[in-house]
Amino acid sequence: MLSGIRVLDLSRVLAGPLSTMILGDMGADVVKVERPDGGDDTRGWGPPFDGRGESAYFLSVNRNKLAVTANLDDPADLELLRSLADEADVVVENFLPGTLERRGWGVDAARARNAALVWCSITGFGSESRRPGYDFVVQAESGWMSITGAPDGEPTKHGVALADVIAGKDAAAAILAALVARSRSGHGRHVQISLEASAEAALVNVAQSALVTGQPPTRWGNAHANLVPYQLFHAEDRPMVIAVGSDAQWKSCASALGLGDLAEDAALATNSGRIAQRDRVVAKIAERVATAQASHWLARLERAGVPCGIVRTVPEVLALRSASPLTGLPPSVPGAIRRPPPRLGEHTALVRAEGWRAFRFA
Numbered sequence: 001m002l003s004g005i006r007v008l009d010l011s012r013v014l015a016g017p018l019s020t021m022i023l024g025d026m027g028a029d030v031v032k033v034e035r036p037d038g039g040d041d042t043r044g045w046g047p048p049f050d051g052r053g054e055s056a057y058f059l060s061v062n063r064n065k066l067a068v069t070a071n072l073d074d075p076a077d078l079e080l081l082r083s084l085a086d087e088a089d090v091v092v093e094n095f096l097p098g099t100l101e102r103r104g105w106g107v108d109a110a111r112a113r114n115a116a117l118v119w120c121s122i123t124g125f126g127s128e129s130r131r132p133g134y135d136f137v138v139q140a141e142s143g144w145m146s147i148t149g150a151p152d153g154e155p156t157k158h159g160v161a162l163a164d165v166i167a168g169k170d171a172a173a174a175i176l177a178a179l180v181a182r183s184r185s186g187h188g189r190h191v192q193i194s195l196e197a198s199a200e201a202a203l204v205n206v207a208q209s210a211l212v213t214g215q216p217p218t219r220w221g222n223a224h225a226n227l228v229p230y231q232l233f234h235a236e237d238r239p240m241v242i243a244v245g246s247d248a249q250w251k252s253c254a255s256a257l258g259l260g261d262l263a264e265d266a267a268l269a270t271n272s273g274r275i276a277q278r279d280r281v282v283a284k285i286a287e288r289v290a291t292a293q294a295s296h297w298l299a300r301l302e303r304a305g306v307p308c309g310i311v312r313t314v315p316e317v318l319a320l321r322s323a324s325p326l327t328g329l330p331p332s333v334p335g336a337i338r339r340p341p342p343r344l345g346e347h348t349a350l351v352r353a354e355g356w357r358a359f360r361f362a
Helices: 015-025 075-086 107-113 135-141 162-185 195-201 204-213 247-256 271-276 278-289 294-303 314-319 348-360
Strands: 006-009 029-034 066-069 090-093 118-123 190-194 230-234 239-243 308-310
Touching: 006 015, 006 075, 015 029, 015 090, 015 118, 015 162, 029 348, 066 348, 075 107, 075 348, 090 162, 107 118, 118 162, 135 162, 135 195, 162 190, 162 195, 190 195, 230 278, 239 278, 239 294, 247 271, 247 294, 271 278, 294 308
Parallel strands: 006 029, 006 090, 029 066, 090 118, 118 190
Antiparallel strands: 230 239, 239 308
16 A cells, blocks of 8 residues: 555664564565664664574564664765655654754754755654653553552553554554645655653543543453443353443343342443442352353353453464564464564665665575
């Protein structure tokens, strides 16, 4: 879908590289620029490393790109970046504010030479802040950790660097919108994404509940603040989840579990009533689910149209997908894997010689 779109990737770590990988998955030509002395920070974020010495972290977000090394303090290398930007459709960067400008370049200079250029800046805390954008810090300050974890436990971060991931997807969406706008006006624009804003916006219904009630949300562990039953239960052999999202599903759920007394209890017919008797409902279901294997309950609940599932391990998930140790999981957007993640500086000579034409030969 993005065949012919040229993306100059000056970003590193996770949010920026993820956004450009998404564009590359959809067909864009992506040139990744890294510093000569070590490259993208994540090249050293291991173990694990594969047989070539590449970190799993780097491999996860850098397929479908050509790799170039360049030193921003070298005038010749900076001129290479200028020339690539002159013919690019998109530039993505996550430098601290002022880093490029101190070297005589940056968004204003680049767009003065190429008015059609879409420039995406990704920061941790906005364009006025020089704070480094680390996912863990953003998860803490955005409110996420205050609502994650056991009710009587410590605030807990998500198991994935999800603030970075959401910001990367926000960046890809903003870039695509800017390209659509450019197709109408002929002019690019500067779009700005911050991990902080992306993480705060991702609070969605939790934030809205706080606004409506005036009360701070609390941690619910694997339960749901607004729905019952909607949580983890332990079957005889493994954990599973039941997610009842409507009153009709509730009646089907109770019947499928053989809890006819709950199904016919008028006090539990509505979600509000079940919330009022959360402990009773959860205790009854937990007792019943523990008497048989998860597969038994999944079959009964699925036949009744009740959302449910087992708690899979990551290897179990990977076994269900066409995943590769080199190129990772399949694209989550319509697209294809065309190139493995590049080695540091793998295409430097080719890009220096051919510019964007390098994609014809790589």
